[in-house]
Amino acid sequence: MKLNNVPAGLPAARSTYRHGDLRRALLDAGIELARDGGPDAVVLREATRRVGVVPNAAYRHFGSRQELLLAVREAALSAAASAMEKELAVLPCDQPPADFARAQVRAIGTAYLRFAQAEPGLFRTAFVISDEGNGELGPARAGASGLDSFQLLSAAIDRLVEAGVLDPARRPDAEYFAWSAVHGLALLVIDGPLRGTDAAAVHSLGQRLIDMVERGL
Amino acid sequence: MKLNNVPAGLPAARSTYRHGDLRRALLDAGIELARDGGPDAVVLREATRRVGVVPNAAYRHFGSRQELLLAVREAALSAAASAMEKELAVLPCDQPPADFARAQVRAIGTAYLRFAQAEPGLFRTAFVISDEGNGELGPARAGASGLDSFQLLSAAIDRLVEAGVLDPARRPDAEYFAWSAVHGLALLVIDGPLRGTDAAAVHSLGQRLIDMVERGL
DNA sequence: TGTACATCAGTGAACGCGCGTTCACTGATGTAC
């Protein structure tokens, strides 16, 4: 019988060992690489180098470079979802349901754009697949609430309908349209023609884009 | 005095030589590589291999791999602009100016989405920078009309204002908003959650997205 | 029109690079008696 009862089938999560927690350290290094360089910069050898360990040591914790990259991506997705949740959390609740629902959708869009600008490398790691040999995405990782970014948006749009702001006939696929607009702008900002635009101007553009989406839906 | 008078400063464009036209052949090979693999697949050695020439032969025509990639990108941008022009050309002119202006904007958006779906590799080569060490974009290449994709869109939106469809107060940055929406949807389709959706469904989503943009602007 | 020569497109061979990944190992840890 084991003291630390882990679900069968999963590798037991050790808390410390020779290095301390090499898996965690490699993951952190990978995240750092992604942060300034995007997904392609997540290089196994470089991660081990940063941690101060021999390259093949990584194979005790990740089956391949791809597996490390996937773990980094999960972390990035989770960070994005958390950023949204944080933006949602500061919203005042004492307002008419219609306004509140609208504010929630706006908060999600705003958080997405802010995340893209503040952490372009992580943003691209999380949301820009860029083929990589057809992806293998796996389920998008959740934030603290247990919902991923896309689910947060969908739920917010549902609330828009409940609050009577959005005609139910317009509901279908609305999250794709909203996502498209905000995602597109994010890319224009991080490596398109709007690159180099300062944060304030981007914020203002973002707000006007969200206005457009709101009106358009 | 030369028979073939080319503008001074530009390298004389030879029509044929040992290989015939190696530069053109390498470029075509590069385009083919981009077509099924995106920008990262534009590999100098592979292009020479396909053409049946030794790797370093490429250096007679391109200073570096980057230069080849840029040429391929130009071609992809030009192809996109042409697709838009083709879509514009089939529009009936005998309609009220307001309708015509609207139809032109729609045609551009539709062509963009169609191009993305029909040629995802070229689309990504043309419009997804993905850093590459901060890009070095150069001016976006023009179609037959001499305008690039973005200029075509901007001009169409200008006509929307002239036709009285769009409030001039709403004009500023409208092309960025429209571009964002369509570009975002294109990415969802080519390597996001909407990948694998069939052409008809994508077209319908695209039309509804454009509806949203039109209303929202 | 015919010969001599310069040009320069494509050759052949080789570099150094960093990458992902495999192998047999070693030595600190945690466990059983």
Added chain:
DNA sequence: TGTACATCAGTGAACGCGCGTTCACTGATGTAC
């Protein structure tokens, strides 16, 4: 409580790979006399 042993995280060395790029060459072409 002390010793013997098994585990397995991290080592050391090496692989093969394809890449971009450089070098000195050679031989067909187009040009000058």
